[in-house]
Amino acid sequence: MRTAVVLLPALAALGAYYVYLPLPGTMSEPWKLMLMDASFRAIQETCNLVHYLRLSHHLTVLNYVIGVLDKLESPSSELVKIQDTQFDGVEVRVFEPSKKEDKALRRSVVYIHGGGWALASARASSYNNLCKIMTESLKAVIVSIEYRLVPKVHFPEPFNDAFRAAKHFLQPDVLAKYSVDPGRIAISGDSAGGNLAAAVCQQLSRDTSVTNKPKLQALIYPVLQAFDFNTPSYRQNMNMPVLPRFVMIKFWIDYFNGNPDFAHSMVINNHTALDVSQAVPYKGHLNWSSLLPSVFKKNYKPVIQTTGKAEILREIPELLDIRASPLLAEKEILQLQPKTYILTCENDVLRDDGVMYAKRLENAGVEVTLDHFEDCFHGCMIFTVWPTDFSAGLRTRESYIKWLDQNL
Ligand SMILES: *[C@@H]1O[C@H](CO)[C@@H](O)[C@H](O)[C@H]1NC(C)=O
Ligand SMILES: *[C@@H]1O[C@H](CO)[C@@H](O)[C@H](O)[C@H]1NC(C)=O
Numbered sequence: 001m002r003t004a005v006v007l008l009p010a011l012a013a014l015g016a017y018y019v020y021l022p023l024p025g026t027m028s029e030p031w032k033l034m035l036m037d038a039s040f041r042a043i044q045e046t047c048n049l050v051h052y053l054r055l056s057h058h059l060t061v062l063n064y065v066i067g068v069l070d071k072l073e074s075p076s077s078e079l080v081k082i083q084d085t086q087f088d089g090v091e092v093r094v095f096e097p098s099k100k101e102d103k104a105l106r107r108s109v110v111y112i113h114g115g116g117w118a119l120a121s122a123r124a125s126s127y128n129n130l131c132k133i134m135t136e137s138l139k140a141v142i143v144s145i146e147y148r149l150v151p152k153v154h155f156p157e158p159f160n161d162a163f164r165a166a167k168h169f170l171q172p173d174v175l176a177k178y179s180v181d182p183g184r185i186a187i188s189g190d191s192a193g194g195n196l197a198a199a200v201c202q203q204l205s206r207d208t209s210v211t212n213k214p215k216l217q218a219l220i221y222p223v224l225q226a227f228d229f230n231t232p233s234y235r236q237n238m239n240m241p242v243l244p245r246f247v248m249i250k251f252w253i254d255y256f257n258g259n260p261d262f263a264h265s266m267v268i269n270n271h272t273a274l275d276v277s278q279a280v281p282y283k284g285h286l287n288w289s290s291l292l293p294s295v296f297k298k299n300y301k302p303v304i305q306t307t308g309k310a311e312i313l314r315e316i317p318e319l320l321d322i323r324a325s326p327l328l329a330e331k332e333i334l335q336l337q338p339k340t341y342i343l344t345c346e347n348d349v350l351r352d353d354g355v356m357y358a359k360r361l362e363n364a365g366v367e368v369t370l371d372h373f374e375d376c377f378h379g380c381m382i383f384t385v386w387p388t389d390f391s392a393g394l395r396t397r398e399s400y401i402k403w404l405d406q407n408l
Pocket of ligand 2: 264265268270307308309
């Protein structure tokens with residue numbers, strides 16, 4: 001009994017310590033976010049233990065657990081017809097409005113889901129719901145790409161899958177089959193899916209065999225570069241749920257099947273130090289001193305190492321490949337991009353990736369809408385269903401769909 005009296009408060013204190021995170025005063029629904037984050041961390045740490053014991057890859061286990069928690073499959077509704085098929089050998093889930101309004105051609109969005117190139121699915125209820133709601137509110141055909149995930153495949157395979165499926169869909173006869181207006185197609189995605197969407201858009205814009213180009217791209221808190229992990233947003237939010245800086249760097253390394261030990265060097269930008277010659281040509285593309293407004297720069301100073309570790313880029317040259325880091329593309333490519341929407345959250349390591357891409361596109365003459373949310377966190381747009389429902393999720397989703405409705 002006496003032991004219990006001592007142990008219970010101790011356990012409660014330990015639990016509170018595990019759950020509690022100092023969050024900025026502007027964050028909406030902070031306690032709910034802390035609880036969700038603590039659960040997510042506990043699951044991730046268990047997966048890391050399984051990985052450490054060499055029982056399975058941590059990302060395989062994590063994706064399995066997420067799949068169990070989030071029931072896959074969700075039947076067509078009265079309003080939306082859902083069909084799983086393949087585009088050029090790549091699995092896709094196509095959502096169509098059930099009512100075909102006469103012979104009118106419909107708008108369309110090619111959607112690429114997020115999850116660090118390793119997690120989630122077009123069939124996960126979160127993404128399935130998002131696409132259903134988009135189909136209903138936009139009366140559009142949504143093509144959600146089921147690209148293959150890390151660790152089963154690595155870069156460039158997820159990119160290649162997304163590109164092949166999008167290119168297949170853009171062919172005139174395929175569009176005709178789905179009654180899609182060739183002039184009203186958007187490419188979109190969130191987080192790692194936003195990374196793939198931006199990279200697919202760049203590749204489509206340069207591919208002369210693609211005659212029908214997308215009208216828009218819409219990127220939700222996209223990952224766009226692996227060059228600088230010390231942007232103001234990476235530093236300000238290094239411990240922010242649901243995506244701390246170190247976790248993002250690990251996702252990058254796993255994307256390339258690189259050595260996980262490099263993460264500690266990449267945190268301090270040792271991979272792009274001044275003495276690493278491969279990185280030099282890109283320095284100007286990613287100069288946040290000139291690309292970010294002062295409200296985002298605050299008092300942060302660039303972290304530029306004089307001497308670093310050249311072996312990282314020697315072993316993982318793909319870190320500078322624009323199909324992985326679209327923010328590093330030349331101006332000649334940027335100016336070919338369609339009208340763009342970028343959604344960013346203040347409490348997100350990736351805020352500045354999005355803000356810098358918006359600025360570089362604008363400098364290249366592209367029309368850009370930057371939709372910034374001061375009280376939101378990374379990944380919020382898919383958290384709309386109990387028990388992980390957030391007002392941040394509903395508000396970002398509404399704003400995103402509204403922009404598509406007005407511009408597509
Ligand atoms: C980055 O931009 C700042 C401010 O415009 C400028 O002073 C600096 O020389 C630039 N650095 C590089 C590497 O281009
Ligand atoms: C960064 O690189 C420098 C120079 O090679 C090295 O001395 C330092 O240990 C490295 N730091 C990390 C964390 O890798």
